Amino acid sequence: MVKAVVAGASGGIGQPLSLLLKLSPLVSELALYDVVNTPGVAADLSHISSNAKTTGYLPANDGAKAAFKDADIIVIPAGIPRKPGMTRDDLFNINAGIVKGLIEVAAEVAPKAFILVISNPVNSTVPISAEVLKAKGVFNAQRLFGVTTLDIVRAETFVAEIAGKSNPQELNVPVIGGHSGETIVPLFSKVAPAVKIPDDKYDALVNRVQFGGDEVVKAKDGLGSATLSMAYAGYRFAEKLLKAVAGVKGLVEPSYVYLPGIPGGEEIAKKTGVDFFSVPVELGPNGAEKVVDILGDITEKEETLLKKAVEGLQDNIKKGVDFAHNPPQK
Numbered sequence: 001m002v003k004a005v006v007a008g009a010s011g012g013i014g015q016p017l018s019l020l021l022k023l024s025p026l027v028s029e030l031a032l033y034d035v036v037n038t039p040g041v042a043a044d045l046s047h048i049s050s051n052a053k054t055t056g057y058l059p060a061n062d063g064a065k066a067a068f069k070d071a072d073i074i075v076i077p078a079g080i081p082r083k084p085g086m087t088r089d090d091l092f093n094i095n096a097g098i099v100k101g102l103i104e105v106a107a108e109v110a111p112k113a114f115i116l117v118i119s120n121p122v123n124s125t126v127p128i129s130a131e132v133l134k135a136k137g138v139f140n141a142q143r144l145f146g147v148t149t150l151d152i153v154r155a156e157t158f159v160a161e162i163a164g165k166s167n168p169q170e171l172n173v174p175v176i177g178g179h180s181g182e183t184i185v186p187l188f189s190k191v192a193p194a195v196k197i198p199d200d201k202y203d204a205l206v207n208r209v210q211f212g213g214d215e216v217v218k219a220k221d222g223l224g225s226a227t228l229s230m231a232y233a234g235y236r237f238a239e240k241l242l243k244a245v246a247g248v249k250g251l252v253e254p255s256y257v258y259l260p261g262i263p264g265g266e267e268i269a270k271k272t273g274v275d276f277f278s279v280p281v282e283l284g285p286n287g288a289e290k291v292v293d294i295l296g297d298i299t300e301k302e303e304t305l306l307k308k309a310v311e312g313l314q315d316n317i318k319k320g321v322d323f324a325h326n327p328p329q330k
């Protein structure tokens with residue numbers, strides 16, 4: 001019996017993500033929360049003849065609390081998306097407060113839930129979430145995940161194109177670091193099974209993975225950012241986690257986590273110099289059971305990418321932590 005919540009369920013990501021969760025045999029209850037339109041989205045999904053009982057909640061009558069109550073997993077794609085010309089950091093002023101508010105509710109009524117943060121800027125909204133949970137005395141790093149799966153999904157797709165593989169899903173392409181521009185670090189030397197990226201294509205491939213989000217923002221031309229590929233990616237991560245919680249062994253996926261709170265993470269925090277970082281984590285009944293050290297034997301080019309990523313991440317993390325401690329007065 002798993003109760004899943006989507007916060008931001010009426011949005012571009014929220015709707016298809018809710019559809020995928022509604023179809024999952026692992027979910028028995030699906031609560032949809034948003035500031036608009038959830039009665040309609042929930043009524044629509046509830047006619048699908050799958051297992052999950054689906055309900056919609058709005059802010060009135062403490063709707064967030066009712067939706068989140070005793071949730072096992074809360075996925076958060078609430079907040080505004082980018083328009084052309086914006087960075088993810090430009091979303092901070094609005095989305096930081098939205099995420100903070102939702103995490104406060106989760107801390108109160110579902111303190112043990114696995115929380116998957118999609119809202120951007122992920123590099124900062126996850127530190128905000130951690131600080132809010134810490135302040136409420138319910139922080140467990142093994143249960144808080146920044147969803148960076150879309151970077152891996154993109155990397156799989158783009159590497160398969162270059163390497164001439166017909167099925168990208170047969171490739172495992174680790175992407176670490178953060179979730180914006182140069183903080184995204186694809187490790188092509190660690191692709192399994194190994195592929196040869198031609199030297200003259202390496203820089204462009206790195207750039208495409210790092211700025212894949214911009215490609216979609218540009219193509220949507222003012223109507224938002226990636227939604228369908230993100231719904232797939234968010235579901236892929238949620239499904240892996242739920243399977244691992246149900247006892248399936250050996251499931252590993254990168255996620256942006258608080259390293260010092262996860263076995264094996266302290267060492268990576270020392271190596272990189274940042275506490276929040278996306279790394280492959282082994283998933284299990286407690287969530288992130290173990291950080292997989294993937295930093296050994298990376299190439300010189302990857303070392304250079306990593307150094308740049310850490311510089312950017314330090315600022316993004318500090319911004320999130322500072323906001324959680326001193327939110328602007330209204």
Ligand SMILES: NC(=O)C1=CN([C@@H]2O[C@H](COP(=O)(O)OP(=O)(O)OC[C@H]3O[C@@H](n4cnc5c(N)ncnc54)[C@H](O)[C@@H]3O)[C@@H](O)[C@H]2O)C=CC1
Nearest residue numbers: 008010011012013034035078079080081118119120150230
């Ligand atoms: N982590 C990642 O890889 C990715 C993250 N994103 C981020 O996901 C977020 C959502 O993107 P879209 O779905 O395209 O945006 P959208 O605007 O289509 O949907 C956002 C939804 O959040 C709702 N919302 C706003 N404030 C809320 C609150 N306080 N509580 C509950 N719901 C609230 C809105 O009503 C709307 O339905 C953006 O911040 C975007 O940048 C997008 C793609 C990839």
Ligand SMILES: O=C([O-])CC(=O)C(=O)O
Nearest residue numbers: 082120150213214225226
């Ligand atoms: O680019 C954006 O703003 C949305 C996002 O995070 C992505 O598509 O990776």
